[in-house]
Amino acid sequence: MTTIREALLACALFADLPDAALDALSGSLRWQHVERGEVLFNQGDEAAFAYLVTAGRLRLVQHTLEGKDVTMATFTSTEVIGLIVVLLGEQYPGTAEALDNAELIVLPAPPLWGLLNTHPAFSLKVIHMLADRLHEAHNRIRELSAERVQRRVARSLLRLVEKVGVAEGHGAVRLDIRLSRQDLAQMNGTTLETISRTLSAWEDDGIVESAREQIVILRPHALVRVADDLPM
Amino acid sequence: MTTIREALLACALFADLPDAALDALSGSLRWQHVERGEVLFNQGDEAAFAYLVTAGRLRLVQHTLEGKDVTMATFTSTEVIGLIVVLLGEQYPGTAEALDNAELIVLPAPPLWGLLNTHPAFSLKVIHMLADRLHEAHNRIRELSAERVQRRVARSLLRLVEKVGVAEGHGAVRLDIRLSRQDLAQMNGTTLETISRTLSAWEDDGIVESAREQIVILRPHALVRVADDLPM
DNA sequence: CGGCACGTTGAAGGGCTTCAAGCTCTGTGG
DNA sequence: CCACAGAGCTTGAAGCCCTTCAACGTGCCG
Secondary structure, X not given: OOOHHHHHHOOXXXXXXXXXXXXXXXXXXEEEEXXXXXXXXXXXXXXXXXXXXXXXXXXXXXXXXXXXXXXXXXXXXXXXXXXXXXXXXXXXXXXXXXXXXXXXXXXXXXXXXXXXXXXXXXXXXXXXXXXXXXXXXXXXXXHHHHOOXXXXXXHHHHHHHHHHEEEEEOOEEEEOOOOOHHHHXXXXXXXXXXXXXXXXXXXXXXXXXXXXXXXXXXXXXXHHHHHOOOOO | OOOHHHXXXXXXXXXXXXXXHHHHHHHOOEEEEEOOOOEEEOOOOEOOEEEEEEEOOEEEEEEOOOOOEEEEEEEOOOOEEOHHHHHHOOEOOOEEEEOOOEEEEEEEHHHHXXXXXXXXXXXXXXXXXXXXXXXXXXXXXXXXXHOOHHHHHHHXXXXXXXXXXXXXXXXXXXXXXXXXXXXXXXXXXXXXXXXXXXXXXXXXXXXXEEEOOEEEEOOXXXXXXXXXXXXX
């Protein structure tokens, strides 16, 4: 069982704060638990809180008018969700949904504003975080603009390897996350049928092995070749 | 002829700085001119300067490995290009190219760092700017993920109406910018042929009128209906 | 054990890309 | 001032990737 203070220290945003500020902050915070599938906040709600993830995974989805869902980002341990909108007093840009049972620390707006005004280093961290997200977003735009579904799926699997990969021996990597075809489709702007066909094809080639909401990458290097559009 | 000081005041990022800071800053800056088609900086270069646009337009493009270009953003008067990468000491994420003859103010890194450390309000402005860009990027991701080319093109034309639209009478709006089919294609992740066909179809419907690098929207409302996927 | 979510597979079709050919306009240099 | 090269644009044809619809299989969990 970690304390709030320890959790803050594990997060790059807060790690460099002076002890006093850290103590003051951690004293005013509380935990929150969300169950798998539960919604943390809804698109359009006034943003009252940001959340530091300490365990489990969340995703931020936007709904289109036609009812399609698009996954904008996923958040794991030590990442903060909803920070920017809280700092700027805006509405949540999407719906946050728990992918696993997750533990969060609730971050209300006022103390965060305080940090912003008194600790330039904190502002810089926020800017850094935002810059990284913008970078990621631009990467996705480039991929969606110029690349085929296969490549995008390959790439997102490789990203998941980085985030939640667990070595399985013989170079194989298991993705330690419940991940449905539908989830992958939403992450890549495609349909679950196409994902299913793609995975089946890769399974025939011995590149991956997949079961219900469960994927093992047998030959990561082959997936890299797909992602880079190189001949097999 | 505007002065550097006036140009800074016109930009939301610097408008609220105290006079002293503004004077100190404006004293250390210089102008730069770029011709249409000229490259301001290249993808991968170490970011030494940010640039405040005071006249003309620039675009930020990323090149893919296959040689396709994807337009990530366009910058007009009072907007700042390259700010984040300069603040964080990174490399330029794309190539900046002038769409018109443009006037810029060169912003070196050190004074910007200074502002960040001494003026919390400036940090907040930077965060705000970044948040807006992230928002835009997410909108594009959602559109690219879920929408057909027609809708995306309609939407980007409507955005251009906001940015560079000039009333032409009878509700028509001319886009005051040289805009080739190729440009529109790069902005929407499609090909110039598809753009050409789309515009031709709209021209048949009396929605737009287009000539070489020149577009007039005759019935903006009809374009809104396309963008919203409503029946005509 | 039955319902339901997840997954697979087939078939049809359409939107878009790609390749190709030719056309129109612009600007430039002789 | 004209000719011509080249950039921008149009249009056709072929085809593929992907979506959509549909039916069925599978396995989990109450």
